[in-house]
Amino acid sequence: MASGGRRVLVVGGGIAGLGAAQRLGCHSAVRYLRVLEATNRAGGRIRSERCFGGVVELGAHWIHGPSQDNPVFQLAAEFGLLGEKELSEENQQVETGGHVGLPSVSYTSSGASVSLELVAEMASLFYGLIDQTREFLQAAETPVASVGEYLKMKIGQQVTNWTKDEDTKKLRLAVLNTFFNVECCVSGTHSMDLVALSPFGEYTVLPGLDCTFSGGYQGLTDRIMASLPMDAMVFNKPVKTIHWNGSFQESAFPGETFPVLVECEDGALLPAHHVVITVPLGFLKEHQDTFFEPPLPAKKAEAIRKIGFGTNNKVFLEFEEPFWEPDCQFIQVVWEDTSPLQDISLSLQDTWFKKLIGFLVLPTFKSVHVLCGFIAGLESEFMETLSDEEVLQSLTQVLRRVTGNPQLPVPKSILRSHWHSAPYTCGSYSYVAVGSTGDDIDLLAQPLPTDATDDDQFQILFAGEATHRAFYSTTHGALLSGWREADRLIHLWDSQAQQPKPRL
Structure with a gap:
């Protein structure tokens, strides 16, 4: 080890980068630690905005599975960021199976209400089939390639046994179509036909009823950031190219050589012994060809191409007065002319809003009334090209259509996310796409170089939600991956420190 200690750079200031930096900053082997963040804020895809007289989440919304095995829940509890209900034993023991709760009210596109009994029946069918898809994990072969095809095959078989009249059948299929759209939001994909069936069950659902931060999710990343060494965070510092497996010298460190040199967009050249990459997979997909010099090994480059990465956006609408009932929590929208068993390709311009799953009613801030709509896929990306108006x-x-009230007032204001066009994110989160498996996630997580000698180990390490095989797409997966890579380095340094010195 270099006598002066290690120089470590973390690229990306989301929760994976912050988690890695927090662990590394405490180790005596580290002489220099910097987190290079491309934007003017930390948190990455955790983004809480003060708006509508309160805090809304443009990015991560819930702690998924808030229970003892979830490090995000544990940290949030430790920092005092959760309420009594969220911390209750009872809350931690709820088994949701990862499924979204039922709507409070369900409207059709012609302004009728759908009976919640029918919605519950279709939810039971849909989520029962989703649970079946997880059983193909160890299967030698699968009947079809994707989760979507499997669901449609099974629903097609069910429909033949339905004894209802044609209108009821159509309505049932339209409700099922909404559940497909919900699942696209959950998986961060355009279509469940893109999600691989065989590895689907590897995603692990933790117990606990999903909960939110009353003061905003960013309270968590702010607390982690506050615990970093002074000067560790560097904002507005996008990285252009990571030169690795070299022997770089820097005038500030005479006689020392470094295996990695990080070239920033502003021309700065930063030498390092280790670089932890925590940028989103979407960014790697767009820039991997120019981001690494020499290029990544073919297998890792291929894994980046194969793993899925989609968009899920939110639209917040503020109203003068609520048009919904006081106890309403989620308004489901069902488009009557849709069915999961029919692929009708219409222009995005005319139909993008049909991918919207409905509206979550946000807790009232003061006297402000806000709905939050969710929409995934290409329709979500198309929405980003439209103006707020x-x-x-x-x-x-x-x-107006679904409530049957043509006089429904126009919302007072709108706020929305733009994750696809965000230049350092390029989407929302990862999924295991058809043609890829959990092995690709492990390949993505593998440090470089792969054939290094002891002195050159772990020049580049990879963290972020897309590198966690069981918890991809979650903040807890991202945090655990940052800790994993920090621990990898700490283990290396500790073992090097214990090696006997050569006798002169």
Whole structure:
């Protein structure tokens, strides 16, 4: 080891990068630690905004599976960021199976209410089939390649046994179609046909009823950031190229050589012994060809291409007065002319809003009334190209249609996320796409170089939600991956420190 200690750079200031830096900053082997964040804020895909007289989440929304095995829950509890209900034993023991709760009210596109009994029946069918898809994990072969095809095959078999009249059948299929759209939001994909069936069961659901942070998710990343060494965070510092497996010298360190040199967009050249990459998979997909010099090994490059990465956006609408009932929590929207068993390709321009799953009613801030709509896939990406005014008009029309109230007032204001066009994110989160497996996630997580000698080990390490085989797409997966890579380095340094010195 270099006599002066190690220089470590972390690229990306999301929860994976912050988690890695927090662990590394405490180790005596580290002489220099910097987190290079491309934007002017930390948190990455955790993004809480003060708006509508309260805090809303443009990014991560819930702690998924808030229980003892979830490090995000544990940290949030430790920092005092959760309420009594969220911390209760009872809350931690709820088994949701990872499924979204039922709506409070369900409207059709022609303004009728769907009976919640019918919605519950279709939810039971849909989620029962989703649970079946997890059983193909160890199977030698699968009947079809994707989760979507499997669901459609099974639903097709069910439909033949339905004895209902045609209108009821159509309505049932339309409700099922909404559940497909919900699952696209959960998986961060355009279509469940893109999600691989065989590895689907590897995603692990933790117990606990999903909960939110009343003061905003960013309270968590702010607390982690506050515990980092002084000067560790560097903002507005996008990285251009990571030169690795070299022998770089820097005038500030005479006589020392470094295996990695990080070249920033502003021309800065930063030498390092180790670099932890925590940028989103979407960014790697766009930039891997220029981001690494020499290029990544073919297998790792291929894994980056194969793993899925989609978009899930939110639209917040503020109303003067609520048009929903006081105890309403989620308004489901069902498009009557849709069915999971029919692929109708219409222009995004005319139909993008049909991918919207409905609206979550946010807890009232003061006297402000806010709905949060969710939409995934290509429709979500198309929505990013529209102006606020266009989105507001379209969604006002949707709400007037489904409530049957043509006089429903236009929302007072709108706020929305743009994760696909965010240049350092390029989407929302990862999924295991058809053609890829959990092995690709492990390949992505493998440090470089793969054939290094002891002195050159772990030049580049990879963290982030897309590198966690069981918890991809979650904040707890991201945090655990940051800790994993920090521990990898700490283990290396500790073992090096214990090696007997050569006798002169």
